[in-house]
Each structure stands twice: as structure tokens, then as C-alpha cells.
Amino acid sequence: MATVQMRVRPEDLSNVPAASERIPNSTILVIFGASGDLTKRKLLPSLFHLRQSGLLPKQFAIVGVARRPLGNEFAEDMKAGILEFGGVDASDPKIDEFVQHVSYYALSFDDAAGYAGLKDELDKIAKEKGIGNDRLFYLATAPEYFAPIIENLGAQGMNQTENGRVGVVIEKPFGHDLESARELNHQVNAVFSESQVFRIDHYLGKETVQNILVFRFANGIFEPIWNRNFIDHVQITAAESIGIEGRGPFYEKAGALRDVLQNHVMELLSFVGMEPPSSFDADAVRREKVKLWQSIPNIPILNAVRGQYGPGIVDGKRVLGYREEDRVSPESGTETYAAVHLQIENWRWAGVPFYLRAGKRLKKRATEITIQFKQPPLLIFNRMQAAGPCTEIQPNLLSIRIQPDEGIALRFGAKVPSAPGMAVCPVNMDFDYAQAFGKSTATGYERLLMDAMMGDQTLFSHRDGVEINWSLYTPILQAWAAKDPEVFPNYFAGSWGPDCADRLLERGGHAWRNKLGKPE
Structure with missing residues (x-):
């Protein structure tokens, strides 16, 4: 697949607010x-x-x-x-x-x-x-x-x-199920008012996550097609190539669904799916996020799958399986991979499948959102007898890379010059944050720490949102706990996860996009 190189530079930085305009007391x-x-x-x-x-x-x-x-x-x-x-x-x-x-x-x-x-x-x-x-x-x-x-x-x-001003920042995990999250919220709000509480998710400190809102709502060309009429389905992936890094006791209690899917990935989903807020203040943004999560019906247990990695090869090195990791039970049923298929029942998204996955010891580290658009109603170029590999029209893809190669890529079809017939090949138009704005050593916590000191809750979770998300995932956790898991381990370290995750998408005629990262 070819890549269209873009030399992107900000056109005008003269109106960027001076640093002194956002300094805490x-x-x-x-x-x-x-x-x-x-x-x-x-x-x-x-x-x-x-x-x-x-x-x-x-x-x-x-x-x-x-x-x-x-x-x-x-x-x-x-x-x-x-x-x-x-x-x-x-x-x-x-x-x-x-x-x-x-x-x-x-x-x-x-x-x-x-x-x-x-x-x-x-x-x-x-x-x-x-x-x-x-x-x-x-x-x-x-x-x-x-x-x-x-x-x-x-x-x-x-x-x-x-x-x-007094505030309290609380790291995740915020509870381990709906009941515990409600109890912790009660304990916290008995001492601190909700306006003083900052439930932190470091994903929201990443510039690329915040830029999703800018990408959608500050550019007139995307929002008109950001709906069920033009979008076929959405995939959100949070893949890690590392294992549990010595955190056996913690991970045995958490698992992939609690650790990543229920919080990080659901926050990404809210930025992709929410309606335009009336302003960018905390109450308006959080209100739209909560409305989106409230529009998600209960996730059928058949639409949730889990996996656990066994021994394999990552980056050319042989690595242990999860059950062989330090301080992990040799018979552990903890999932290191979780995926769900959910729907959003509102006017914008009705009928559009959303596929979410998170896992450890996968083929590569990548957090990415992929929006696949619907095919044109008449694929007239597929009728041409083109030679070579470009014989079928590929769907348009918009990929938002959160980490490690932050950027945005748009895939579209282009005629191959001088090729016999009407050969249409997919090409990528790629925007790279580091090339456009320079590399940064920021971790994402900078923005969140400063906002918390200033009392700005825009990028922090409200208690209602925490409880809504736990209400969606607690039934899945309970169902998994009530039965023996699939035979674990069920995927090799260094692969893209278990076969059951592939079948989850195949039922809807889709497949995971596993060519993640910056286009080559």
C-alpha cells in the first residue's frame, strides 16, 4: 500500500495563549x-x-x-x-x-x-x-x-x-465492579464535593486523545459524515506487547477488562461517539459523554470474549506465558485479553457496530481508533479487468493513532499511473504529530496535573460515568466468574489474540485491522 507523504506544519501560532494565562495558584x-x-x-x-x-x-x-x-x-x-x-x-x-x-x-x-x-x-x-x-x-x-x-x-x-481550593485526585482502578464503585463514590462524596474530585485516566492527558474533539468539531469536512449513514463500523484497539511486568498480584485481581477496557477504551469511545457539546467546559463535555454511555444497551455475553497468552515470541525473543509469570497462579483463569462488540442506540449511531479490544503480549504496542466507511453504492471499478493486486476497491479508513506513533491516516483509492486497465490501489494520506509539531517528552500527566490544580474537571471522570461503565461490564465479569473459562492459554504471545476474537467480528462480516501503526 502506498503512502502519500504530507509535510504538515501549523500555519499560524500567533494566537496561541501565552503560558501565563494558564498558571495555577x-x-x-x-x-x-x-x-x-x-x-x-x-x-x-x-x-x-x-x-x-x-x-x-x-x-x-x-x-x-x-x-x-x-x-x-x-x-x-x-x-x-x-x-x-x-x-x-x-x-x-x-x-x-x-x-x-x-x-x-x-x-x-x-x-x-x-x-x-x-x-x-x-x-x-x-x-x-x-x-x-x-x-x-x-x-x-x-x-x-x-x-x-x-x-x-x-x-x-x-x-x-x-x-x-482543595481537590483530591484518585488513580484507577476506581472500584472493581458496580457495587464497589458506588460504595467508593459514596465514601469520597461524604468528604469531598463532586466538584473537588478528579478521577484520573492518564489516556485523557494525551494530546492525540484531546485532538479527537478538535478533529471532529473544528473541521467542517468530517462531522457531516460522522454517523450511521456513512460509517460501516468502528474498531478501538489498546494493544501492548509487554506482559504484566512483575505485577502478578495486581493483575490476578484485575484482568484486561477491568484494567483497560472498562476505563481507557470506554473514554476513547466517548470521544469518538459523543454529540457536540455546547461548549468545552467540564459540565458540557462530561454531560455528552454520559449521554453516550447511557445509550449503550446491555452487552450480551456472546458479544464478549476473553483470552490468556501462552509462551511465544515477541520482538524476536522467547517470552513466558501468563501462568509462568512471577506470582501468578499456574492455573489462573485471569484474562489478559478482552474484546466486546457493542451498539449505541441513538440517532447518530443506531446499527453501527463498535468493536473494542485490549490485550497484553500482542504482536505490537498500538492504541488506535479505526473508522471504516461504507463502500460506494456501485463499485463500478470492480467490474474492470485490472491486473495485479489492486483488483478490488478497498473501503476508506480513517485511523487515529494514540500511541506510539501519534498521528492520523486516511486511506482512499487512487488509480495506478500507467497500469493496464483501471487499476485502483489504496493509498494513505498520513499526518504525523512529531513531524508537524516536534517530538515531546510529555507523559500526558502534565495537562491533567495542571488542570487538577486549576480545578478544571473537563478531562476527568464524573461519578455518573464511572457507574454507568461498571453497569455495562459487571454482568460480563459475573458471567465469566460463574463458569470455567475457555481452555487457557488460548493465544500465543506475539500474536494478535485468540481465535474467538476473530470470530466475534466474522459474525458481522468484519475483521480486525491488524496493520496498526504508522503506514509504511
Whole structure:
């Protein structure tokens, strides 16, 4: 397949708002679970990127909270993480200044008395550094600590301040089924109002995800055909080539459906399918997302399949099967692959199949949305006796690549010059973000952290949306738990998943698009 190369550059950056227009108030950011990998690999590098770009206030503080007595070691460890994972040069003069804003407080998360000491520590830091009353608490802990931390923050009155903004960021997983999600929402909202709660999904911090809304609603050529009259079906893939990376105990409780499909992929679905919001403020966007999810009927169990990888070859290296991974049961029934076929029963999408899949140890890493358009009513060129491989008209495809090669590709048919007959071959018009705007070291957390500090909930999940999505997937989880799984493992590591996933699409006359990534 040929590729039409596009030299894309932004035409006019003169009206881009200055950085000073989006700088939070002076804030103390408190990270619970700060000794974990998330803080070192993602949160601190992202905060430093904001500092490099001039997007943090002059007066700010980052306080890591965990049980281990790390003391001054914490700041140095975070500096090492910024250098290793943040794409930062060790000679950058801003890094030592940034680390001076980082401190540590040892606390057992269920020690109610210890939170009084934490409150005193935050008041002390605020006074010494001239920071106002804004506080942002980030829960980067295991889920079982969410409720105790929130309860203790409320007991010490740290859920609100006078003349200041207080928020709480909660990492996924937010519950493990509908009942647990409802209970956690109740516990959270007993202490923090919904306007203070930021349920984070790092996928929504990616520029390519946010650009879906711009692509649809800022370009007049796409929205008129973004409906059941022109679109044949939609595929959303979240594929990983890695395994569980030593997270056996976590993954044994989670599985692919809970870990990725129920949250990340459903967020992507909402951006693809939602109606145009009245504005881009948080309430308007979240309202349209919830309306879309509410339009999805119950997913029949026959429209959901699962798989588990066995040994195989990935990138030329032999890898273990899931049951051979560290701290995984040798008889585990946990799915490492999940796929569903769902419908959206509204005026725009009625009758259009949506196929969603997520899996580990697949052939390549790729998160991609593919919109396949309907064929023309008369395929007159198929009647021509063309020679060579281009003898059938291929459907038009629009592919939105979320990672790793962020971009957008449009496939259409073109006549092959000088070919005998009327040979029509598919070609790709490809837009590459890195080529157009330059490469970025951003992780996606930068935008989300800044929005949370500013109280902007647009890219965060509302409690209603969380519960609606769990209501769709909990029956599937219950049905899977009630019966023995298919014979596991049922796909090789390095493949595109189990055969049952292929049959899921074949019933509708479709096939997975497995040529993912940037067109060659």
C-alpha cells in the first residue's frame, strides 16, 4: 500500500495563549503513595516539565507521603527519576531548584492520629514558602487505601480551607465492579464535593486523545459524515506487547477488562461517539459523554470474549506465558485479553457496530481508533479487468493513532499511473504529530496535573460515568466468574489474540485491522 507523504506544519501560532494565562495558584501538592513507581516515573517528571515550561507558580511545594522513613533520600530519588524517565539533561539548571520544593512525610495511611501531624506539616510549609491555602491531594496508592485516606483527611478538616481550593485526585482502578464503585463514590462524596474530585485516566492527558474533539468539531469536512449513514463500523484497539511486568498480584485481581477496557477504551469511545457539546467546559463535555454511555444497551455475553497468552515470541525473543509469570497462579483463569462488540442506540449511531479490544503480549504496542466507511453504492471499478493486486476497491479508513506513533491516516483509492486497465490501489494520506509539531517528552500527566490544580474537571471522570461503565461490564465479569473459562492459554504471545476474537467480528462480516501503526 502506498503512502502519500504530507509535510504538515501549523500555519499560524500567533494566537496561541501565552503560558501565563494558564498558571495555577500557589499550591501544595501532596502525593500519597509517593514511594511507588508512578511518582518517580510519571508524576515528578511531569511536574518538572511544567516547571521547565513556566507553567507552575513560583510558590509551590510537593510533599511525598508514604509509610517508609525516607527523609531526605526521597528528594534525591525523585531527582534521579526525573533524569531517567523525564528526558531531562542532568545539566539543566532548573532541576536542583525544582528539587528544593520537594519534601517527604512518613505516615501510615490508616494511622488517624498521624494526619494531625501532616496537617501541621503542610501549614508549616505554607508559611515558610509563602503558599496560600490551595491544596491538591493525589492518591497514588493501592485502592484499599483510598477510603481511609479520604476519611482521615476529612476528620482533620483538610478537605476544605478558607479562601483556597482543595481537590483530591484518585488513580484507577476506581472500584472493581458496580457495587464497589458506588460504595467508593459514596465514601469520597461524604468528604469531598463532586466538584473537588478528579478521577484520573492518564489516556485523557494525551494530546492525540484531546485532538479527537478538535478533529471532529473544528473541521467542517468530517462531522457531516460522522454517523450511521456513512460509517460501516468502528474498531478501538489498546494493544501492548509487554506482559504484566512483575505485577502478578495486581493483575490476578484485575484482568484486561477491568484494567483497560472498562476505563481507557470506554473514554476513547466517548470521544469518538459523543454529540457536540455546547461548549468545552467540564459540565458540557462530561454531560455528552454520559449521554453516550447511557445509550449503550446491555452487552450480551456472546458479544464478549476473553483470552490468556501462552509462551511465544515477541520482538524476536522467547517470552513466558501468563501462568509462568512471577506470582501468578499456574492455573489462573485471569484474562489478559478482552474484546466486546457493542451498539449505541441513538440517532447518530443506531446499527453501527463498535468493536473494542485490549490485550497484553500482542504482536505490537498500538492504541488506535479505526473508522471504516461504507463502500460506494456501485463499485463500478470492480467490474474492470485490472491486473495485479489492486483488483478490488478497498473501503476508506480513517485511523487515529494514540500511541506510539501519534498521528492520523486516511486511506482512499487512487488509480495506478500507467497500469493496464483501471487499476485502483489504496493509498494513505498520513499526518504525523512529531513531524508537524516536534517530538515531546510529555507523559500526558502534565495537562491533567495542571488542570487538577486549576480545578478544571473537563478531562476527568464524573461519578455518573464511572457507574454507568461498571453497569455495562459487571454482568460480563459475573458471567465469566460463574463458569470455567475457555481452555487457557488460548493465544500465543506475539500474536494478535485468540481465535474467538476473530470470530466475534466474522459474525458481522468484519475483521480486525491488524496493520496498526504508522503506514509504511
